[in-house]
Amino acid sequence: MVSQTTSIHKTAIISDGAKIAEDVEIGPYVVIGENVSIGRGTKIGPHAVIDGVTTIGENCNIFAGAAIGLPPQDLSYKDAPTGVIMGNNCTIREYVTIHRGSKDPMTLLGNNCFLMNYSHVAHDCKVGNNVIMANGTTLGGHVEVGDFTVFGGLVVFHQFVRIGRFNMVSGNSGTRVDLPPFALTDGRPLYVRGINVVGLRRAKIAANVRSAIKEAYRLLYRSDLNMANACARIEEEIEQFDEIKEIVNFIRGSKRGVARGNLGNSYDLSSEEDGRAD
Incomplete structure (x- = not known):
């Protein structure tokens, strides 16, 4: 027709x-x-x-x-x-x-x-x-x-593989594991390098929510905790916005594992260039 x-x-x-x-x-x-x-x-x-x-x-x-x-x-x-x-x-x-x-x-x-x-x-x-x-x-x-x-x-x-919302993925790269939401990912294989602050701002995600996301990723990638313990701490210590629940549920739902943070060559989650949440 x-x-x-x-x-x-x-x-x-x-x-x-x-x-x-x-x-x-x-x-x-x-x-x-x-x-x-x-x-x-x-x-x-x-x-x-x-x-x-x-x-x-x-x-x-x-x-x-x-x-x-x-x-x-x-x-x-x-x-x-x-x-x-x-x-x-x-x-x-x-x-x-x-x-x-x-x-x-x-x-x-x-x-x-x-x-x-x-x-x-x-x-x-x-x-x-x-x-x-x-x-x-x-x-x-x-x-x-x-x-x-x-x-x-x-x-x-x-x-x-699963890629979470608002992920910014660097070119000429690849992965066999999941990429969590709201992240900047870079390298080969891909590592979590920071928070996609620009994307979150453009989406009008509130500043307090962006700050909570930053703190969640600090526990996941800048502490000595494994992913399971970091998720438990996130639930205990961070206000449970929908975005925070999304991060925890994504990680717990992974069957292939979640990308690591490249601590040897990583961005500072608190820096103005890539990690500032306000």
């Missing part, structure tokens, strides 16, 4: 079952599968391919050569009817690949995400809202990414 107000180039191939909403623009040589739904106002550039049981939200901008909803790179996949769900207002640049689910029904991408050239989101990933992935960012299967996370270019994540 194609809306009458949609613009489709004559070389595009649109399967009969595809649902194309109003004011969609589809460029030359685009291929859209029969189980695909495209939301209102979305633009799809030349040679893009969208397949699987895939839903693209409204006002997305998908550039040339992007491939969304193709089968996963998973030897156990047996042609299950899976796909991708993409939110609204996403920008998908040239040659990005987002694979359909393998064991979970859907790979998920939230609203207002910006995926730069050659980024890859593997099967069964769950990417939150307002996430930015710079060129060449690669997420292995089943990776979970929290809202407002920003990835530098050429970073690689092992399958099943």
Whole structure:
């Protein structure tokens, strides 16, 4: 079903079952599968391919050569009817690949995400809202990414890794373990280097909450406590804002372990440049 107000180039191939909403623009040589739904106002550039049981939200901008909803790179996949769900207002640049689910029904991408050239989101990933992935960012299967996370270019994540909200990840890096929320992470492998104060301020997180986050990370990464004891101290000594509970629950819920602090070459959590909470 194609809306009458949609613009489709004559070389595009649109399967009969595809649902194309109003004011969609589809460029030359685009291929859209029969189980695909495209939301209102979305633009799809030349040679893009969208397949699987895939839903693209409204006002997305998908550039040339992007491939969304193709089968996963998973030897156990047996042609299950899976796909991708993409939110609204996403920008998908040239040659990005987002694979359909393998064991979970859907790979998920939230609203207002910006995926730069050659980024890859593997099967069964769950990417939150307002996430930015710079060129060449690669997420292995089943990776979970929290809202407002920003990835530098050429970073690689092992399958099943979790990245907490408001994480700022340095480029040319990678990890096999989880990255906690509200952190600056850098190095290879990635270490926790400080608090993402700029991101928290932009999100209008209150100063007293930012100070509590800083104190929580001081106990986690600047004390002699192990993670379990540090979490217990955080619950005893720090006011239990939702963000503090989020940090503790994230760490206790980790199955792969949590990134360490690089004490040999670390930023000062209390310094004005990167750790000041006020």
